[in-house]
Amino acid sequence: MMTFYTVINWLLLFGYWLLIAGVTLKVMIKRRAVPSSMAWLLIIYILPLVGIITYLLFGELNLGKRRAERSKAFWPSAAKWMEDMKGTPCLFTNRSSEVARSVLQLCEHRQGMGGLKGNGIQLLTSADDALKSLIHDITLAKNNIEIVFYVWQSGGLVEQVGEALMASSRRGVRCRLMLDSAGSLSFFRSPYPALMRDAGVHVVEALHVSILRVFLRRMDLRQHRKMVLIDNYIAYSGSMNMVDPRLFKQDAGVGQWIDIMARMEGPVARAMGIIFACDWAIETGEHILPSLNTNLIPFKPTEDHNSIQVIASGPGSPEGVIHQALLISIYSARKTLVMTTPYLIPSDDLLQAICTAAQRGVEVHIIVPRHNDSILVNWASRAFFSELLEAGVLIHQFEGGLLHTKSVLVDRQLSLVGTVNLDMRSLWLNFEITLVIDHNAFGYDLARVQEDYLARSQLIEATIWSNRPYWQRIIERLFYFFSPLL
Structure with missing residues (x-):
C-alpha cells in the first residue's frame, strides 16, 4: 500500500x-x-x-479558434478591397508636413494604404456637442450606420442616440451595433438589446465573456474601439464611450470623465469601414465590405496639408504598428510634444523616446488625471514619474475630473487621437484605433484643448516629488513590478 x-x-x-x-x-x-x-x-x-x-x-494573445479562422478567411477579400480603393489615386495624398512624413510612410508600408486627403474634420470637446451631433447625423442617415463601442450606458443624451438609431432602422437604414461584452455588461443585462433588435438593429455582443471558455480564449482581450460610421461618408472616433458623463461612474469619486471626439467627412470613413468590417466578420462570420462607389464620397480638394491615416491594432492587424507610430512621432518632435492619457504605463522604448525628446530640447508635457479609476494603474504609473522628471519632462495632474482623452500633439501640426492609452494593454492587446492627422488647423484646435487641460492641472515639482514619503515609493515599486502585465 x-x-x-x-x-x-x-x-x-x-x-x-x-x-x-x-x-x-x-x-x-x-x-x-x-x-x-x-x-x-x-x-x-x-x-x-x-x-x-x-x-x-x-499570458498569451489568444483570440480563440473560431474567431481566428474568421479573421483569416476575411483578409483576402479585405486585401482585394484595399487594392481596388487604391485604384482611385485622387483619394490619397502625396504631400505631408515634415514632422508627419516618417509616420505616414510607416503606416503606408505596414498597412498597405496611404494617408487620405480631402476630409473635413471637426474636433468635439464637449460630450453634449458630440452626442447631439451624432443624433443629428443618425437622424439624417440614408443607407447604413455602423457603430462599435467599448461601453454603452443608457441614460441622458444616450437615450436619444438609441432612439434615433432605432428610428433610422425602422425607416430602412441598415444599422449594425457592436459592443464589448465586458464594457457594456449593464447594457446587455437591460431591455435595450431586445428593443433594438425588435426595431431591426443588428446588435452583436463582442468577445463574449464566459467562465466556461476561460482557457480557450483570453478573456481580458477587449473590443476597445469607439467608432460611428454613417453612409460610408461620415465618421466619428475618439476617446469617448457611448455614455453621458453626468451619469457615468458617479460613485467612483473621480469626477466626470473628460473626452474628445473627431467628426470627419470624406474618404476616411471608408478606411474606417474596413476596420469595422473586419471586426464584424470576426464576431459573426459575415462579410460586409464598404461600398467603393466614389459617387458616395464627394471629393474635397485642399491646398494645405490635410491627410488622415487610420491605424488599427489587435488580432489580425499588423503587430505593434501603433507603438511604432508613437515612437516615430515622438522622435520627429523638434519644438513641442504634448501627451494626454488616463493610464501611463509606457514600454521601455516609449519611456526612452519621451525622455530623449526632453533631453534634446523639446518641450515635453504629459497630462494625466490626479485621480484615477484604477488603483493599480494609478500607483504603477507613478513609478515612471521620477525618470521622466529627471529628463526634464513636465508632468501635470489634471484636477477637473478623470481626463480620459488620449492625444499626442507634435509641434502643433501632427495629431494622434483615438482610443489608445499609453499602457501595455492598449499597445499590444486590445482592439484599438488611432487617427494620425497631419493638419495644422486641427493641430491648432487640439493645442487649445490641451492648453485648457494644462490650465486645470497642477504641475509636479521635481524637488517636491523626490521628497515624497518612503512608503509611497515602496507601493509604487510593488505595482511597477506588475506594469509589464497591465
Missing part, C-alpha cells in the same frame, strides 16, 4: 514540475519584452499554481 501511495505522490510531483516546465517554455519561446517575461517567470515560480493559471488565462 505504501508503495502505491509513493508512486502516486511521485507522479503528482512529476506532473507538477512538468506543468511548470511546460509553462516556462511557453513564456521563453514567445518573443516578448524581457521585463514582461521576467515578471511572468517570477510569478510562476513564487506562486506556482496561481502563476500558471494566471498565465494560461492572460
Whole structure:
C-alpha cells in the first residue's frame, strides 16, 4: 500500500514540475519584452499554481479558434478591397508636413494604404456637442450606420442616440451595433438589446465573456474601439464611450470623465469601414465590405496639408504598428510634444523616446488625471514619474475630473487621437484605433484643448516629488513590478 501511495505522490510531483516546465517554455519561446517575461517567470515560480493559471488565462494573445479562422478567411477579400480603393489615386495624398512624413510612410508600408486627403474634420470637446451631433447625423442617415463601442450606458443624451438609431432602422437604414461584452455588461443585462433588435438593429455582443471558455480564449482581450460610421461618408472616433458623463461612474469619486471626439467627412470613413468590417466578420462570420462607389464620397480638394491615416491594432492587424507610430512621432518632435492619457504605463522604448525628446530640447508635457479609476494603474504609473522628471519632462495632474482623452500633439501640426492609452494593454492587446492627422488647423484646435487641460492641472515639482514619503515609493515599486502585465 505504501508503495502505491509513493508512486502516486511521485507522479503528482512529476506532473507538477512538468506543468511548470511546460509553462516556462511557453513564456521563453514567445518573443516578448524581457521585463514582461521576467515578471511572468517570477510569478510562476513564487506562486506556482496561481502563476500558471494566471498565465494560461492572460499570458498569451489568444483570440480563440473560431474567431481566428474568421479573421483569416476575411483578409483576402479585405486585401482585394484595399487594392481596388487604391485604384482611385485622387483619394490619397502625396504631400505631408515634415514632422508627419516618417509616420505616414510607416503606416503606408505596414498597412498597405496611404494617408487620405480631402476630409473635413471637426474636433468635439464637449460630450453634449458630440452626442447631439451624432443624433443629428443618425437622424439624417440614408443607407447604413455602423457603430462599435467599448461601453454603452443608457441614460441622458444616450437615450436619444438609441432612439434615433432605432428610428433610422425602422425607416430602412441598415444599422449594425457592436459592443464589448465586458464594457457594456449593464447594457446587455437591460431591455435595450431586445428593443433594438425588435426595431431591426443588428446588435452583436463582442468577445463574449464566459467562465466556461476561460482557457480557450483570453478573456481580458477587449473590443476597445469607439467608432460611428454613417453612409460610408461620415465618421466619428475618439476617446469617448457611448455614455453621458453626468451619469457615468458617479460613485467612483473621480469626477466626470473628460473626452474628445473627431467628426470627419470624406474618404476616411471608408478606411474606417474596413476596420469595422473586419471586426464584424470576426464576431459573426459575415462579410460586409464598404461600398467603393466614389459617387458616395464627394471629393474635397485642399491646398494645405490635410491627410488622415487610420491605424488599427489587435488580432489580425499588423503587430505593434501603433507603438511604432508613437515612437516615430515622438522622435520627429523638434519644438513641442504634448501627451494626454488616463493610464501611463509606457514600454521601455516609449519611456526612452519621451525622455530623449526632453533631453534634446523639446518641450515635453504629459497630462494625466490626479485621480484615477484604477488603483493599480494609478500607483504603477507613478513609478515612471521620477525618470521622466529627471529628463526634464513636465508632468501635470489634471484636477477637473478623470481626463480620459488620449492625444499626442507634435509641434502643433501632427495629431494622434483615438482610443489608445499609453499602457501595455492598449499597445499590444486590445482592439484599438488611432487617427494620425497631419493638419495644422486641427493641430491648432487640439493645442487649445490641451492648453485648457494644462490650465486645470497642477504641475509636479521635481524637488517636491523626490521628497515624497518612503512608503509611497515602496507601493509604487510593488505595482511597477506588475506594469509589464497591465
